């Protein structure tokens with residue numbers, strides 16, 4: 025595919041290819057081995073219309089490790105503030121001939137729309153409640169490295185699934201790789217009709233976590249709750265926050281994940297998040313750089329092949 029817009033469009037073999045390459049980059053990152061020739065001569069623009077720590081930093085580091093010229097658009101200081109639309113902003117940047125456009129936007133579908141208007145590779149860095157494909161891929165790589173496989177695992181995704189693009193992308197990816205996915209949370213925070221995706225639904229944490237291999241916690245996405253029901257944090261932690269007692273229902277070697285940013289004492293107890301025997305939260309961040317390197321490497325290969333074919337006069 026010329027873009028990375030969502031997990032929805034990926035075939036299991038494409039997911040495996042990307043994870044295999046990311047695994048190599050992860051090892052080379054640990055050894056300090058650079059690959060500055062991979063994106064040499066290419067321009068990467070990061071456009072974040074919504075706050076980010078992990079995704080923006082790791083896309084920038086990934087681009088620089090592969091030798092791209094990386095530009096971070098300061099969206100707060102851009103002409104968006106003067107009323108310029110997303111599409112006009114994208115067309116303006118497109119006229120400067122970037123090769124890779126990394127976009128985060130609060131509206132679901134905004135990144136897909138933008139991808140139709142530009143002639144470079146677009147990577148979705150999270151759009152509304154829709155998708156966050158590189159997050160699901162880095163989660164998959166973290167699971168595969170911790171468990172030695174990415175199939176026939178039992179994985180509980182817990183908390184505010186309804187507002188979470190991370191959950192949506194993970195449900196699709198883990199399902200495509202033939203895992204058993206459980207969603208655990210209060211009915212108000214679980215989307216309706218999710219059984220269609222082949223997931224099991226639980227409203228009780230102890231039942232939902234029973235014998236799972238992976239516990240994936242989610243933040244309460246208050247910014248997407250549109251003034252609707254927001255649970256009290258104390259009550260929420262009591263019923264759905266991950267603590268040692270609730271975690272004891274999972275398998276003894278179950279790993280604990282969180283995409284970040286996390287709210288300690290709301291969806292997860294701080295001691296569990298920091299327990300290096302259970303929590304792989306820091307590995308998730310580390311794999312984020314490797315997965316984004318692999319995604320941009322593969323898209324750049326595609327881009328170069330297309331440009332080469334065009335230069336040779338072949339229809340593409």
Ligand code: CP
Pocket residue numbers: 075076077078079080150159283284285
């Ligand atoms: N997990 C994630 O997307 O984090 P940021 O919002 O900090 O990028």
